[in-house]
Amino acid sequence: MLAWKIGGDQGEGIDSTGDIVIHAANRLGYYIYGYKSFSSRIKGGHTNYKVLMANRPVSAGTRHTDILIALNQETITLNGEEMNGGIIVADAAYSPTLPPNTHAMLVSLGLTKMAKEAGSVVMRNMIAAGASAALLGFPLEVLAQYVAKRFQSKGSGIVEANRAALHSGYQAMLQETARLPRLPSLGSPSPGNRLVLTGNDATCLGALAAGCRIMSGYPITPATDIMESLTKYFPLVGGTVLQMEDELASITAAIGAGFAGARSMTATSGPGLSLMQEAIGLASMTETPVVIVDTQRAGPSTGMPTKSEQSDLLALIYGGHGEAPRIVISPSSVEETFEDAYEAFNLAEHFQTPVIIATDLSLALWQQTVERRTIDGPHVPIDRGELYLSQDLSGTSSFQRYAFTADGISPRTLPGTPQGQFLATGVEHAPGGKVSEDPENRRQMMDKRLTKILGIHALRAPLRYEGPVDAEVVLLGIGSTVGINKEAQILLEKEGISTAVAWLRTLAPFPGSECQNLLAQARHIVVVEQNATAQIAHLLKTAGIFDPRYHSLTRYDGVPFLPEDVVRESRNLLTQLEVKH
Known part of the structure; x- marks a missing residue:
């Protein structure tokens, strides 16, 4: 595996350069994982973009960097400690220097000078991309083809200028290669039919496959991409974004829209979720299907909009006044995000309830290679649930929309269905929909709404598990931490520590007994989560299964865990336990 990174000020084309490297690596047959650090501003302030490349799937970041492209001195100062014998390519324009104890070779190239010669200083990032291709051993034409496609709408002049800039950087770097240290080998590529996607991309594709045709939303980081992408896709299938x-x-x-029969959704983040809670209660009370995507970020209030966190969990499950049951599902990868986005609409209509997809900023925004076959289409047919048509109501004098049934799910109708009209209100109601404050009816209605969603565990696996059932350490998480745990598992296994990875696919209703059964033989369970109050651990404790084998590992500084962090803490835990015994 090789780690490449570029840093500079926001607005200098850092993202564009990262995208070029990512797509070039993918086209050459390598797996990639690309992630970045950026501030809550449009321009200015330090930003960096890191890309991991390998001939096996990569699901998380790493601490070390092999190639650092530094567009300013600050990049070297902030990121130099990640180097351990690698190469730093810096712009000669600012007379770069290596801080003490930075273990790397510094290569000073005239990036600004070459950019000006190519036509504009803004092409400095293209010079850097060309230099990167030379260091990585990538054919320049692969990058040039992607650049041509990306900038074709701006005209042939812009395309050719950028191609020339790539060539200049490539040739300048080739002249330095003879004296450079050897970089880690990427190995032979693994050709395949793969795409580069983010979790937000997969959410859109899953919603399209599910037949969603209405998305109503309001821009908010990091969920805005969902609305923007569907704005492009929906017109192709007769859908609408509001x-x-x-x-x-x-x-x-x-x-x-869900009440009227359309498959509909919205997408938001923590602050928006807070505003939506009363209406989520309305959908729960009226048993109306709706899908909500929450891309979690650091809170509370505005918090840190561009930093990842998993601190909305309890709000997702219990938020709002009263007790408003809802289903909360949690994808852990881009592939699972597609799967869950599709399945959420089936679940919402089957159980007639709000379904919330809990992702996080890292899963939503970071780019990964994905096998095309995993997102080619749904694995299960569309399920619209108990939906009565006019022929089902023949001879009915009064449609009982909220009738008590064995499984708690009552047949519904759509507006305009003959003999299927009913009153839908947020006030407690009797089976026919009319307002009722009868104590026995209230108890039955609450039980109906609470128990009907328990059937979800029969329709989808609430947990997934990879590794030996009697592992010495099980790393348990959700969302983007699962990929981190999988990379940590590889490292721990190399140290001879038997390790498994488990992850929750359903958060509400919480699969307590399933957790207990699946983890029964594990010796130690480390619950890895990105929040301050150990919210997953809280759910386990509420279910009565957080026994002495369980240990919490939390992080809440806005910086995602790295696999090395999980390895270190797991190793320390085992050492402490050995000392005690």
Whole structure:
């Protein structure tokens, strides 16, 4: 595996350069994982983009960097400690220097000078991309083809200028290669039919495959990409994206569309979720299907909009006043995000309830290679649940929309269905929909709403598990931490520590007994989560299964865990336990 990184000020084309390297590596047959650190501003402030390349799937970042492209001195200062014998390529324009104890070879290239010669200083990132191709041993034409496709809408002049800049950087770097240290080998590529996608991309594709045709939303980092992408896709299939005035309007419009029979969704992050909670309760009370995507970020309030966190979990499950049951599912990879986005609409209509997809910023925004076959289409047919048509109501004098049934799921109708009209209200109601405050009816209605969603565990596996059932250490997580745990598993196994990875696919209703059964033989279970209050551990404790084998590992500084962090803490845990015994 090889780690490449570029850093500079926001607005200098850092993202573009990272994208070029990612797509070039993918086209050459390598697996990639690309992630970045950026501030909550449009321009200015340090940003960096790191790309891992390998001939096996990569699911998380890493601490070390092999190649660092530094567009300013600050990049070297902030990231130099990640180097351990690698190469730093810096712009000669700022007379770069290596800080003490930076273990790397510094190569000073005239990036700014060559960019000006190519036509504009803004092409400095293209010079850097060309130099990177030479270091990585990539054919320049692979990068040039991607650049031509990316900039074709701006005209042939822009395309040719950027191609020339790539060539200049490539040739300048070739002249330095003879004196450079040897970099880790990428090995032989693994050709395949793969795409480069983010979790947000997969959410859109899954929603399209599910037949979603209405998305109402309000822009918010890091969920905005979902709305923007569907704005491009929906017109191709007769769908509509509505940019609403706020999150309250977004969720209520989606609920209204679901009530009318359309498959509808909204997408938001923590602050927007807070505003949506009362309406989520309305959908729960009226048993109306709706899908909500929460791409979690660091809170509370505005918090840190561009930093990842998993601190909305309890709000997702219990948020709002009263007890409003909902289903909460949690994908852990781009592939699972596609799967869950599709399945969420089936679940919402089958159980007639809100379904929330809990992702996080890292899963939503970071790019990964994905096997095309995993997102080619749904694995299960569309399920619209108990939906009565006019022929099902023949001879019915009064449709009982909220009838008590054995499984708690009552047949529903769509507006306009003959003899299928009913009253839908957020006030407690009797089976026919009319307002009722009868104590026995209230108890039965609450039980109906609470118990019907328990059937989800029969329809989908609530947990997944990889590794020996009697592992010495099981790393348990959700969302983007699962990929981190999988990379940590590889490292721990190399140290001779038997390791497994488990992850929750359903958060509500919480699969307590399933967790207990699956993890029964594990010797130690480390619960890895990106929040301060150990919210997954809280759910386990509430279910009565957080016994002495369980240990919490939390991080909440806005920086994602690295596999090395999990390895270190797992090793320390085992050492402490050995000392005690």
